[in-house]
Amino acid sequence: MANFTIVSMVLFFLSLGFKDVSARGDEQSLTIRGFADGETGFWSRNLLLSEDNRFRELEELARGYMTNAELEKSVKEYAQKCRNISRIYSIGTSVKGFPLWVIEISDKPGEEEAEPAFKLLANMHGDEPVGRELLLLLANWLCENYLKDHLATYIVRNIHLHILPTMNPDGFSLRRRGNANNVDLNRDFPDQFFTENNDDNLRQPETKAIMKWMMERKFIASASLHGGALVANYPWDGSEDTRKQYYASPDDKTFRYLASLYSQSHRNMSLSKEFQGGITNGASWYPIYGGMQDWNYIHRGCFELTLEVGDNKWPKAEELPALWKDNKMSLLNLVASVAKSGVHGRILSSKTGLPLPASIKIKDINYTVKAGQRFGDYHRLLAPSQSYDVTAFMPGYESKTTRILLENGAMNLDFVLIPEEEPKDHMDLCNGCQCNCDNKGKLEVMEVFNRNHFQITLALIAISGVLCLIFMGRLRLKLQKRRQLVGHKRTIVA
Structure with missing residues (x-):
């Protein structure tokens, strides 16, 4: 019993x-x-x-x-x-x-x-x-x-x-x-x-x-x-x-x-x-x-x-x-x-205009979303009605952060990342030359270079600025034409 x-x-x-x-x-x-x-x-x-x-x-x-x-x-x-x-x-x-x-x-x-x-x-x-x-x-x-x-x-x-x-x-x-x-x-x-x-x-x-x-x-x-x-x-x-x-x-x-x-x-x-x-x-x-x-x-x-x-x-x-x-x-x-819902977009290189398999992170959220290899597209789900700091980053490129207000719909946010500058070697003008150049000789060489090419240099700088503006305008136009995501409210390029 x-x-x-x-x-x-x-x-x-x-x-x-x-x-x-x-x-x-x-x-x-x-x-x-x-x-x-x-x-x-x-x-x-x-x-x-x-x-x-x-x-x-x-x-x-x-x-x-x-x-x-x-x-x-x-x-x-x-x-x-x-x-x-x-x-x-x-x-x-x-x-x-x-x-x-x-x-x-x-x-x-x-x-x-x-x-x-x-x-x-x-x-x-x-x-x-x-x-x-x-x-x-x-x-x-x-x-x-x-x-x-x-x-x-x-x-x-x-x-x-x-x-x-x-x-x-x-x-x-x-x-x-x-x-x-x-x-x-x-x-x-x-x-x-x-x-x-x-x-x-x-x-x-x-x-x-x-x-x-x-x-x-x-x-x-x-x-x-x-x-x-x-x-x-x-x-x-x-x-x-x-x-x-x-x-x-x-x-x-x-x-x-x-x-x-x-x-x-x-x-x-x-x-x-x-x-x-x-x-x-x-x-x-x-x-x-x-x-x-x-x-x-x-x-x-x-x-x-x-x-x-x-x-x-x-x-x-x-x-x-x-x-x-x-x-x-x-x-x-x-x-x-x-x-x-959420934030969507593509990540491209400013140098080539090609997609980058970069990553997206949100401030105060310890979680990273990766963009696709082929299109550089990312899709980051987020709760609506809040502000977010969105950062795109990739090794070899400068990170870029944009603050957004995500309302009840989705938002398109494209990133154009700039490559990091490579360290430049400070080369001496006489490096590799078989001559005895003193400091005075170096200064004379520079004076001649500056006097003969000053106006040419100014012209090159002006032309480069115009070309840069044209390139950025075409890049933005290219982004708009190549977008494959539809149904979102608007596209922002950062």
């Missing part, structure tokens, strides 16, 4: 410990790379739920959802139906070899442009399938409404949107959170606090595919769709001392703005009684380590949100139209925000 009482108490406290983590925790035995109770290393949570019973329950709920084969077919059909504004490609395969298909949507799909790129992905956790359905609905809506709807047209023409409907197709087939190796992919990324997570030999193929994808393309912002709660989550996801507390990133204001944009565009997310304004800092809600969100921001300059799009992880298929209606404007407004 005593043993039974002890076991009952243990089970009771276990249930309390896992009561509020359904969205970011797990529901069955699962290998997670991260912290546990102040310890590091590999660990598992074993909740008292039969995996077989859970599978049968979800198998029943899966009716009406696309299978992986049906999703792949839909993606390929989309590429044919909307080939004028899209293309498809695979970033790799799952453990079981299923392709990780991506749909790119743009008026120039597959071409590199000086436009911001945004990525959306879903089904990172196999038992959270709503996002994969929503993202295909989003892709189809953009296709059907391009040139008919203003927002659809704006997104297609000004943004390169990449959509990965399922990151974990094996987990979906198995009706479980982890992948085929039963690893939680949202604990599998390198982590700033948990360095033991940085062993690439232990990384899952789906995680490697995402990391390689991010290295090959420059994404400005991103969102990952999850289920089990209704909230927009932003970095940091963990804290240095692993405690549950608000842990702000350098761009906390900007992340709060982006999360609020999604929440306020949603039918009822911002009305949440659990999360003020329908948004939350990850570490404040439920700290995790090895998450994809923080890795994107730290290592690839990509502002990522984790979007919990519904309280129910796996609702009945009949609820999908309502969930699409709830999240549609939130998704569209978030994607459009990468071009409709």
Whole structure:
């Protein structure tokens, strides 16, 4: 009897410990790379739920959802139906070899442009399938409404949107959170606090595919769709001392703005009684380590949100139209925000007029954004209604800083950087000469030079000034003609 009482108490406290983590925790035995109770290393949570019973329950709920084969077919059909504004490609395969298909949507799909790129992905956790359905609905809506709807047209023409409907197709087939190796992919990324997570030999193929994808393309912002709660989550996801507390990133204001944009565009997310304004800092809600969100921001300059799009992880298929209606404007407004907000521009050399792969920093924000190699374009997301000191810098060039007032829209700000002057050798006029030149001889030489060439020198200076003015005028005209970013309020050249 005593043993039974002890076991009952243990089970009771276990249930309390896992009561509020359904969205970011797990529901069955699962290998997670991260912290546990102040310890590091590999660990598992074993909740008292039969995996077989859970599978049968979800198998029943899966009716009406696309299978992986049906999703792949839909993606390929989309590429044919909307080939004028899209293309498809695979970033790799799952453990079981299923392709990780991506749909790119743009008026120039597959071409590199000086436009911001945004990525959306879903089904990172196999038992959270709503996002994969929503993202295909989003892709189809953009296709059907391009040139008919203003927002659809704006997104297609000004943004390169990449959509990965399922990151974990094996987990979906198995009706479980982890992948085929039963690893939680949202604990599998390198982590700033948990360095033991940085062993690439232990990384899952789906995680490697995402990391390689991010290295090959420059994404400005991103969102990952999850289920089990209704909230927009932003970095940091963990804290240095692993405690549950608000842990702000350098761009906390900007992340709060982006999360609020999604929440306020949603039918009822911002009305949440659990999360003020329908948004939350990850570490404040439920700290995790090895998450994809923080890795994107730290290592690839990509502002990522984790979007919990519904309280129910796996609702009945009949609820999908309502969930699409709830999240549609939130998704569209978030994607459009990468071009409709922040400061954008190009960085060029004053000497050659060519693009520079320089960097942009903002005073009092310890975070640097790099410009693109080909166009020298940068896209710096910032919270609106504030003043910022924006600095462009690059080794070998003089830095340049401009103060801006960023209102509710985006601003274009181009930089023309001047090369630093190279140190000049002070050469003696007689250096290298086989003669005995004294100081008097040097002065006589200079007097002759000055007397004979004074007027010529003045003329050359005047001509140089005129040519400089003509060059700068042509450079500004060239900048205006070559700009590829549209939809912004005005362009300023610094």
